Amino acid sequence: MPRQFFKFNGGVMPADHKAASTSLPIAEFAALASLPGELVIPLQQGNGGSLRALVEAGTQVLKGQRIGVGYDDTGTAVHASTSGLVKAVEMRRMPHPSGLSALCVVIAPDGEERWITRTPFDYRRAGLAATRDYLRDAGVLVGGDFGATGQLATLVINGAESEPRITCDDMLMRERADGVIQGIAILREVLRASEVLIGIEDNQPEAIAAMRAALAKRGAENTQVAAVPACYPTGNARLLIRVLTGIEVPHSRRFADYGVECFDTSTAYAIYQAITLGQPMVSRIVTVAGNVERPRNIEAPLGVPLRALLALCGPQADTNRVIMGGPMMGMTMPGDEVPVVKTTHCVLAGSPALFPPPPPEMPCIRCGDCARACPADLQPFELYSFARARQFGKAQEYHLFDCIECGCCTYVCPSKIPLVDYYRFAKSEILARQRDQEFADAARERYQFRLLRAEREKQEKAARLATKAAAAHAPTAEDAKDAKDTKKALIAAAIARARQQKEQVTPANIDALTPEQRAEIAKIEARREALQSSAKTAPPQDE
Amino acid sequence: MSNHAPYIRQPASVRSIMLKVLAALLPGIAAYVWWFGAGVLVQIALASAAALAGEAAMLALRRKPLWLFLGDGSALVTAWLIALCFPADGPWWLVVAAALFAIVAVKHFFGGLGRNAFNPAMAAYCLMLVVTPQWMSESQSPVAGQEWQWVALGYLLGGLWLIRQRVITWHIPTAFLVALTAIAGGFHVFNPAAYAGVEFYLLSNSAMLGAFFIATDPVTGATTPRGKLFYAGGIAVLTWSIREFDIYPDGIALATLLMNSCAPLIDRCTQPPVFGNKIEPPAA
Ligand code: SF4
Ligand code: SF4
Numbered sequence: 052m053p054r055q056f057f058k059f060n061g062g063v064m065p066a067d068h069k070a071a072s073t074s075l076p077i078a079e080f081a082a083l084a085s086l087p088g089e090l091v092i093p094l095q096q097g098n099g100g101s102l103r104a105l106v107e108a109g110t111q112v113l114k115g116q117r118i119g120v121g122y123d124d125t126g127t128a129v130h131a132s133t134s135g136l137v138k139a140v141e142m143r144r145m146p147h148p149s150g151l152s153a154l155c156v157v158i159a160p161d162g163e164e165r166w167i168t169r170t171p172f173d174y175r176r177a178g179l180a181a182t183r184d185y186l187r188d189a190g191v192l193v194g195g196d197f198g199a200t201g202q203l204a205t206l207v208i209n210g211a212e213s214e215p216r217i218t219c220d221d222m223l224m225r226e227r228a229d230g231v232i233q234g235i236a237i238l239r240e241v242l243r244a245s246e247v248l249i250g251i252e253d254n255q256p257e258a259i260a261a262m263r264a265a266l267a268k269r270g271a272e273n274t275q276v277a278a279v280p281a282c283y284p285t286g287n288a289r290l291l292i293r294v295l296t297g298i299e300v301p302h303s304r305r306f307a308d309y310g311v312e313c314f315d316t317s318t319a320y321a322i323y324q325a326i327t328l329g330q331p332m333v334s335r336i337v338t339v340a341g342n343v344e345r346p347r348n349i350e351a352p353l354g355v356p357l358r359a360l361l362a363l364c365g366p367q368a369d370t371n372r373v374i375m376g377g378p379m380m381g382m383t384m385p386g387d388e389v390p391v392v393k394t395t396h397c398v399l400a401g402s403p404a405l406f407p408p409p410p411p412e413m414p415c416i417r418c419g420d421c422a423r424a425c426p427a428d429l430q431p432f433e434l435y436s437f438a439r440a441r442q443f444g445k446a447q448e449y450h451l452f453d454c455i456e457c458g459c460c461t462y463v464c465p466s467k468i469p470l471v472d473y474y475r476f477a478k479s480e481i482l483a484r485q486r487d488q489e490f491a492d493a494a495r496e497r498y499q500f501r502l503l504r505a506e507r508e509k510q511e512k513a514a515r516l517a518t519k520a521a522a523a524h525a526p527t528a529e530d531a532k533d534a535k536d537t538k539k540a541l542i543a544a545a546i547a548r549a550r551q552q553k554e555q556v557t558p559a560n561i562d563a564l565t566p567e568q569r570a571e572i573a574k575i576e577a578r579r580e581a582l583q584s585s586a587k588t589a590p591p592q593d594e
Numbered sequence: 595m596s597n598h599a600p601y602i603r604q605p606a607s608v609r610s611i612m613l614k615v616l617a618a619l620l621p622g623i624a625a626y627v628w629w630f631g632a633g634v635l636v637q638i639a640l641a642s643a644a645a646l647a648g649e650a651a652m653l654a655l656r657r658k659p660l661w662l663f664l665g666d667g668s669a670l671v672t673a674w675l676i677a678l679c680f681p682a683d684g685p686w687w688l689v690v691a692a693a694l695f696a697i698v699a700v701k702h703f704f705g706g707l708g709r710n711a712f713n714p715a716m717a718a719y720c721l722m723l724v725v726t727p728q729w730m731s732e733s734q735s736p737v738a739g740q741e742w743q744w745v746a747l748g749y750l751l752g753g754l755w756l757i758r759q760r761v762i763t764w765h766i767p768t769a770f771l772v773a774l775t776a777i778a779g780g781f782h783v784f785n786p787a788a789y790a791g792v793e794f795y796l797l798s799n800s801a802m803l804g805a806f807f808i809a810t811d812p813v814t815g816a817t818t819p820r821g822k823l824f825y826a827g828g829i830a831v832l833t834w835s836i837r838e839f840d841i842y843p844d845g846i847a848l849a850t851l852l853m854n855s856c857a858p859l860i861d862r863c864t865q866p867p868v869f870g871n872k873i874e875p876p877a878a
Pocket of ligand 2: 421424425426427428429431453454455456457458459460461470471474
């Protein structure tokens with residue numbers, strides 16, 4: 052059953068270095084070392100929204116106990132990743148280049164790993180809405196509009212781990228294919244998908260074989276493992292959907308509008324754990340690689356500091372930075388004490404030898420290599436010149452916000468221009484301006500409201516005077532003046548109302564952004580600070 | 595220094611690209627030397643020396659990192675193209691003046707590497723055509739002839755190699771040669787007495803040099819795939835018309851400059867659709 056694949060333009064093929072971290076099996080953190088003195092669990096995991104703490108300093112928690120939930124019904128819960136005592140609920144540094152802090156639950160493990168009672172969930176009886184709520188409460192990141200759009204034509208499972216050095220999904224599929232397949236079967240049933248396509252890059256033959264074997268054993272119908280051609284960034288959901296189904300979902304639209312959905316293999320596995328085993332998300336598999344002696348995959352409890360993970364793999368002496376994510380899109384961490392969170396799939400130790408500082412930046416020669424490498428079909432060099440000249444309107448016209456920040460353009464640029472840095476900078480500037488605009492609008496509204504209230508008070512006073520006067524005696528000249536005042540006040544108030552309505556028309560902005568875009572933007576936004584400092588050193592130096 | 599992803603870079607650099615362009619010129623130069631003697635090598639050496647000197651002086655004046663930019667090879671490409679376009683038996687100062695003008699005025703007055711709006715070599719050629727027409731006249735200018743066909747073949751080989759190396763794409767050379775063949779062939783069939791045949795154009799060395807090395811200058815040309823087709827087609831048509839109707843023996847230089855000035859507009863009008871916008875999306 053050879054499948055026809057579809058192509059996207061661009062993409063690059065850097066050396067994948069994946070063999071390094073696949074020679075050792077996945078290890079449980081606890082099997083290699085005892086837990087560190089404290090686990091730090093941000094009340095912020097997932098799509099950026101902050102969570103409400105359910106515990107306070109001094110609370111005794113069990114492994115898997117919910118410790119944070121959303122303020123509304125969209126926030127994905129977080130759980131204690133081990134049993135122990137809550138030491139504090141306080142601000143700690145986030146695993147984010149900005150180095151910003153957020154509220155975290157700090158747990159001192161008691162070393163006993165006592166679980167809550169784990170009961171499987173009967174998703175068949177519960178139905179879609181209840182299953183969605185259950186998964187949210189079990190801490191599985193499935194997205195707010197999970198199953199919100201009825202039947203699906205194709206459910207895409209993303210096992211195309213295209214970024215170099217990252218192998219956590221690869222190893223997950225090799226070793227735990229059965230669980231992944233069961234998770235996929237649940238997804239398929241809940242989302243009523245007619246077809247399931249599991250996309251795995253063809254440079255992961257072991258994972259493909261393991262998944263095919265598990266699939267054959269479980270006998271899931273209309274489910275296929277597709278070995279897609281290895282090419283970065285096929286692991287991007289939008290691009291994988293394109294490769295497998297031929298559908299191009301524009302950046303401004305949701306997958307579900309096109310009858311497709313995409314979930315990672317690790318999400319499928321987390322769903323299996325949550326529903327079949329009744330086990331909320333308290334750990335994840337993390338690739339530890341780069342400048343370490345024994346690169347491997349470790350199943351790490353959430354909240355473990357990155358340094359503890361690195362220590363298990365023998366970091367080399369010249370390590371000068373810790374990167375969360377891969378070499379193409381990973382973020383340099385503000386320190387190595389920041390914790391593993393649900394989206395941590397890889398921790399790289401960096402060294403000047405491994406990731407040397409790029410050669411000096413040269414001017415753009417408009418060679419177009421970046422445009423040929425861009426999977427979003429943008430013209431990166433045009434975006435660059437607009438961003439550099441701070442022509443942000445122009446940059447948006449050239450689809451700045453369609454950029455997925457994959458880094459392909461920077462990777463190929465012969466002039467060694469850090470193009471993506473410019474796009475992040477431009478995006479955050481635009482969003483900051485938009486926010487300022489909104490702030491100004493709000494301020495003006497408040498001012499208008501105050502004026503209006505003053506008018507109303509005046510008017511009420513006049514009315515009061517008028518009635519009092521009318522009750523007391525027959526109309527006099529003075530009363531007539533009062534009545535005129537009242538009328539004047541009424542008219543003034545009406546004018547003020549009309550003016551206010553006119554000014555309330557919101558200015559044109561980067562509107563029509565979907566929630567995912569907003570979430571993405573929020574993520575980018577948080578990088579802002581770090582970027583601005585870099586913008587001072589890297590970008591514009593025109594004479 | 596960038597602190598952000600991606601942390602890895604492909605090895606290609608401006609320098610490696612320019613060196614490949616120079617290497618691709620070698621077969622053509624070899625044929626040139628074989629048929630016409632080593633004179634052209636002297637011209638190349640003179641032009642290179644002048645271009646490098648001009649570049650160094652301007653970099654020093656503009657306080658730019660000298661070795662970084664001097665080593666990028668772009669001045670050498672300009673110099674070699676000048677030497678190859680100019681009459682091989684011209685006086686020594688001709689290429690020197692042209693190379694200096696190209697680097698100092700056309701390149702650096704516009705802001706240096708990557709900023710110049712016009713192709714430096716072609717701008718210098720046009721200037722010399724105006725200032726010293728006696729030295730640039732047809733009798734001395736390289737034109738079609740049995741020997742020149744070998745030189746053209748050399749450029750063709752080098753150009754094809756550049757496409758294989760992904761230094762240039764097929765769009766510009768193809769559009770240039772196809773458009774030139776179409777217009778020249780069309781008019782020749784229509785009136786063979788008045789219009790030269792296709793071979794006259796295609797087999798002249800300047801057509802091949804133009805198709806693969808001059809029109810393909812990325813800095814001054816169109817960059818989108820569709821834009822490149824229009825751009826190169828435009829150069830071909832203008833080259834033909836200038837050659838056919840004007841006093842200038844070699845229309846490529848002027849045609850290139852004219853199209854250079856249209857390149858930004860062409861780019862703007864030929865932006866390819868972005869991902870997901872190639873077909874009408876279904877209703878929400
Ligand atoms: S790859 Fe670099 S030099 Fe080439 S066009 Fe893009 S930004 Fe300019
Ligand atoms: S980072 Fe943006 S502009 Fe660059 S290749 Fe990726 S999508 Fe295109």
